[in-house]
Amino acid sequence: MGNKLKHLTFTGVSALAVLAVSPALAQPADLEEIIVIGSRFEPRIVTQSPTPIDSISADELTRGGAPDLQSMLKVAVPSFSTPRPAAAGSLDFLTPPTMRGLSTGQLLVLINGKRRHTAPDLNGSSQIGRGDVAYDFNSIPAAAISRVEVLRDGAAAQYGSDAIAGVLNVQLARGTDGFASARFGLTEKGDGEHTEIAVAKGIELGDDGFLRLTVQYQDHNASDRAAPDTRQQYFGRNAAGALVMPSGNYGSGTGLTPSSGTLDPREATVDRDIWKFGDPKYENLSLFLNAEKPLTDGITAYAFGGYSRLKGNSFNFFRRAGQDETVRAIYPDGFLPLQEIEITNGSGAFGLKGDDLAGFGWDLSSAYGGMSAS
Structure with missing residues (x-):
């Protein structure tokens, strides 16, 4: 605090010295330029922004070898974190993200600049994000992404209270080029096998438009790090x-x-050896479409959306033979409950945008998102 006060005092003395030497500088009529550091009308690039904006490419996201998009973001994005719950039912696959240590409900996620819908399940577990709803990152194929833009500062004044922690904007890949990848991996213990196949291809819409489709399939086996139950x-x-x-x-x-x-x-x-403690098993099929077509020199039509279906298993905590939750006539040695989870997710957005409407850029769009978890 002492260093800060010294710095402020020095700055004030320096300013007074300059005004004393050049009194004309204090006259408003002599001002030549005013710089506004906050604007709601024009986009800002990273070098012009007063707040940190990260632009992370798809190559950077996949370089860490993480099996899912949320884990990729956890490695690549500063201050972004996500827990790894166990025995949490559908929340094993809808893990609540956080930014700068704030709640899940204070992080805004966008796709191509449009709000992403949240999951229907309320987090009632005693873990990070309790009382909030999360986003289904598993429904967004990593192969469909061009880059992720991250604003690591509060943006509630522009977006609302769900952007207090920051904003994460997923930009979908554009163009007509083709892409294909296959990955396989497992843990050093020999479990948790992960197989992933992704294909993306675009087609031309006329001379200046495109329609790009990405399909991704993931098959992830469970891992187990449980110790023997000595109770x-x-x-x-x-x-x-x-x-x-x-x-x-x-x-x-x-x-x-x-x-x-x-x-x-x-x-x-x-x-x-009755516990299961680790990543759950799941299969996930997801696809995403991104399209854009200029209609005139100043108007462009666009659309994007996707569909995904995840099926997985979530092991709950073991019920011992002496617990009230166990029917000992059926399970005399206790039992391990298994939840079969199915999550489906669908979304779509379309709109028109232009660069010049009475001197302003404009964007007219509508978006839909729906999700079920059982």
Whole structure:
């Protein structure tokens, strides 16, 4: 704080010295140029912006080897983060992103400058983004992206309260060139195999327009880093020989016999490799279309949209034999619940834009987005 005060004092003294030497500089009539650092009418490029704007190409995103778009952004974008929840149902695939440590609902995501719709599921888990809704990044093929523009500062004055943390704008690839890629990878433990195939191709619309389609298929197997469950699995008996009733955190670990009773003999033989803790298994098919066609010298028509369907498995926490959540007549040794998740996502946008309407640029468009998770 002391350094800051010294700097401000020096600046003020310097300004007074300049005015003392050149009194004419203080006269408003002698001002030759006024620079406005905030504008709502014209786009700003990175070198002209008073706030940090990152432009990250598709090559930079895929260079890190991450299997999905959200993980790519986590590696490439400063201050962007996303958790890796487990046993969260559909939220295993709709992980809530954050920017600058702020809530998920304060990050705005755009595609080609248009708002992206959010997921229908409210995050009710005790994790990052609780009480907010996330975006379905899995529905956007990385092969369909030209670059991602990231404003790492608040933009609520222009976009609203959902841009307090910043803005992430996904620019789709343009042109008629073709693209094809295939990837395969697995973890050092030999699990989590990831297979991905992507194809993109554009066609000409007349002499100056294009229509580009991208299709991507992903097959991701589960990974597991769970340790053996050493907790007490069955009812014990107290010193009087009665069953010890369970509670939320009942019992001791294996090898620790309660001083006032005994453990069930099955504690010595039960399979304790019963947890699943890691990335879930899923298959994801997604496609995206981007088109643009100039109608006149000053008017251009455009459209873009996509569809995706993800099917995956989410393992919940293991229910021990002594827990109230277990029907012991059916599962005498406990059970591991498995949720089968299906997420479908569809979106579309179309519009007209021009460069000169009474001296202003203009853009008239309509967008639709829908999503279901079950």
